[in-house]
Amino acid sequence: MIVLLAAAAVFALDVYAVVLVLLRAAVYRVHLYRPMLVNLGLSFVPVPLSLVAGFGFLLFVHYRSHPLESASVLEGVLAVMALALPTCAWLLMFPNSVYLITELNFSHRVENTPVPLWYDIVQTLALTLSGIANAILSLAPLQMFVIIGQQNGNQVTVESWVFSGVVILLGAVGVYLGRYLRFNSWDVRHPVSMARKLSSHLRERGKGLEALGFVITHATLVALLYVPLFLFAWGSLVAAGL
Structure with a gap:
């Protein structure tokens, strides 16, 4: 029940953020800032992907636990693919959720805009919180699947934690690449070009230290929000007889 309530709350926050973006254009007669809607849509994509990846993980664990009973080599390959493909897709899309933290720079506001500052504060904060909520909602089930797959009872x-920590850290790296080098998740199709641009960027004076500070700061923020919420959710599931 708590999982459904959490999902409903996150979905409601996503809808609220969309409504605020649409009302901003309709009420104040300003240009609709479509990038916010696109970014919000991308931030939600990791949620369904995490569920697919989680079931792929459980399938892989089952195959690994019963390799000689009835599974063929083909079934083993399919089990690996069921884990690897959605997990890679989820990991590539995950930074799009925490990326919404960077919307707090208010880059959508222009000089002499009729939109009150208080409205943009609430709208942008709702957008940012929805992105963080999507990130937590997509990461938590996978960490739970990892715990269940290890068959260690109800212990986290x-x-x-290492899995979640690495994902959060990589998410912060992805946010930096997206904000400062304008990379998208699908740019991994051109790894050589990405590596060349990143190398050139980090060779600029002070960029390496800036990148390190950005990643550590953003990852720490997400971790501070994620850890207590995950422990609360896991404790509630255990108490409910998971």
């Missing part, structure tokens, strides 16, 4: 394992 160190391995699951």
